Amino acid sequence: MQSLRGTKDILPNEIANWQDIYIKVQQLFNICNYYEIRTPILEQTDLFCRSIGNDTDIINKEMYSFKDQGKRNITLRPEGTASIARAYIANKMYKNGKISKLWYLGPMFRYERPQKGRQRQFHQLGIECIGSSSPIADTEVIRIANKILQIFCLNNYTIEINSIGNSKEREKYKEKLKEYLNQYKKDLDEDSKKRLDTNPLRILDSKNLQTKQILYDAPKLKSYLEFTSLNHFDQVCKHLTYLEIPYIVNNKLVRGLDYYNYTAFEIKTDQLGAQETICGGGRYDELIEQLGGPMTPSVGWAIGIERLLILIKSQLNNQIKPLNIYVIAKGIEAQKQAWNVIRIIEECQINFNLDLTESNLIKQLKQANLLKARMCLIIAEEETKYNYITAKWLKNGNQEKIELSYLKAYLNAHKYLLKN
Known part of the structure; x- marks a missing residue:
């Protein structure tokens, strides 16, 4: 279709x-x-x-x-x-x-x-x-x-x-314009011939060269x-x-x-x-x-x-705006924890993308790079067990462990790096 x-x-x-x-x-x-x-x-x-x-x-x-x-x-x-x-x-x-x-x-x-x-x-x-x-x-x-x-x-x-x-002035002018153009009716372009009896004012902006030449000596609206x-x-x-x-x-x-x-x-x-x-x-x-x-x-x-x-x-820059954070959650419990992480990201007003592929970690990180994400927040089995998040900066490969209770402060502290 x-x-x-x-x-x-x-x-x-x-x-x-x-x-x-x-x-x-x-x-x-x-x-x-x-x-x-x-x-x-x-x-x-x-x-x-x-x-x-x-x-x-x-x-x-x-x-x-x-x-x-x-x-x-x-x-x-x-x-x-x-x-x-x-x-x-x-x-x-x-x-x-x-x-x-x-x-x-x-x-x-x-x-x-x-x-x-x-x-x-x-x-x-x-x-x-x-x-x-x-x-x-x-x-x-x-x-x-x-x-x-x-x-x-x-x-x-x-x-x-x-x-x-105004309308009265234009009516007077239309009559004079028609009177003038009727002398050259056979030489007007087809659109102008049709407009002569219906909407003669529109002939004034004709693009036809011969019609424009005829209009050169036509009465001027300003005179009326x-x-x-x-x-x-x-x-x-x-x-x-x-x-x-x-x-x-x-x-x-x-x-x-x-x-x-x-x-x-x-x-x-x-x-x-x-x-x-x-x-x-x-x-x-x-x-x-x-x-x-x-x-x-x-x-x-x-x-x-x-x-x-x-x-x-x-x-214009026909580019979708850069992605700041890519969220990866591995396993059922990690996926539940991801909702808490997303809530914190939203409170910080930072844009993010939640991985929905459930691929292996290497493929998920590759997808984050394709989307030009600046950071990955990774939640896997160990992160869920000990209540922390792994923050991986994709540009230089640095990563660190962030306690969930400290994540909001961490993101706010690094907001400039994430958005620029």
């Missing part, structure tokens, strides 16, 4: 890298007063249709949806923001009147052609700042994304930002933005400049989800091939109200963990 195409087993020698990411971002989020939230992987299909937009690729091509035994339309979540918005409403988190700063890390699901850094089950780290309309909130989430990439010593990336205005949109974006840019966070204004940047307004941004790198975006996000002031909650301005982003792992590969 093989894993499904587009899914991947994360093996023990890789898990340490995932844990490292979790621990480091958790530390940063604790400092910035963001709280972790975990939402179900399964959601009602309608949640994503109402939030993401019916004319998006995610809804039309990529969702894993099915009917459950109760005949309900269920979808494996393709992204995190809609689920967070639903949880915010369902749990009446707005009642405390406070701004909610939330973060999450978990699996998402999209039916796409698997590529490097893009699986059908993939993982996203994301944050949502819910309840603030201030440009400072936009700046803060971009600053945190930038900080995370710096924590992992990344520097070869670009932050691109744009203002996509009014004071509030322009001022909000201007404030975000000024804050980023003050923070000395480099950015590029990309007038063609639009996000593939319908709920965004005002600020949209992406962090891109040339180290991922075609999958150049490592982080994407923006402001979504109308989403929570659309889903039945109160008017709640919000902003957030998501980072692809698999892509992040590719970028920080040179820093």
Whole structure:
């Protein structure tokens, strides 16, 4: 049996890298007063249709949806923001009147052609700042994304930002854009032809060279933005400049989800091939109200963990952590005594491995060496009879007898040698 195409087993020698990411971002989020939230992987299909937009690729091509035994339309979540918005409403988190700063890390699901850094089950780290309309909130989430990439010593990336205005401004612009593109309809690539009537804004980020050339003289979205949109974006840019966070204004940047307004941004790198975006996000002031909650301005982003792992590969150490103690017990009485020894090791908070092979002592010591253990604690017939433990240091072969009552003090005294 093989894993499904587009899914991947994360093996023990890789898990340490995932844990490292979790621990480091958790530390940063604790400092910035963001709280972790975990939402179900399964959601009602309608949640994503109402939030993401019916004319998006995610809804039309990529969702894993099915009917459950109760005949309900269920979808494996393709992204995190809609689920967070639903949880915010369902749990009446707005009642405390406070701004909610939330973060999450978990699996998402999209039916796409698997590529490097893009699986059908993939993982996203994301944050949502819910309840603030201030440009400072936009700046803060971009600053945190930038900080995370710096924590992992990344520097070869670009932050691109744009203002996509509000829904009314975009509707006016869509009409002008369609009017312009209809003149060149026959020359557009096939995807752009389909999007012309359904989601024309998505044509702006087409990778097709001929379409990009046509777009060169197209109307600019910025020309249709009014004071509030322009001022909000201007404030975000000024804050980023003050923070000395480099950015590029990309007038063609639009996000593939319908709920965004005002600020949209992406962090891109040339180290991922075609999958150049490592982080994407923006402001979504109308989403929570659309889903039945109160008017709640919000902003957030998501980072692809698999892509992040590719970028920080040179820093990673795909090794299972060294083993400190290997416990060998020979005989029934010795095995009983081993439980007392293990209890002491656990109290000292030192990692260990209990031999389960019941092989001869030479083979057990060989196994301890293969696992790169620093010390063996050996309990055999004589040790059980006289209530002591034999401690054997594998690097130099030295060994000594330790009374069981003194074992805890001995391990604590040698903890530095065991762990370094």
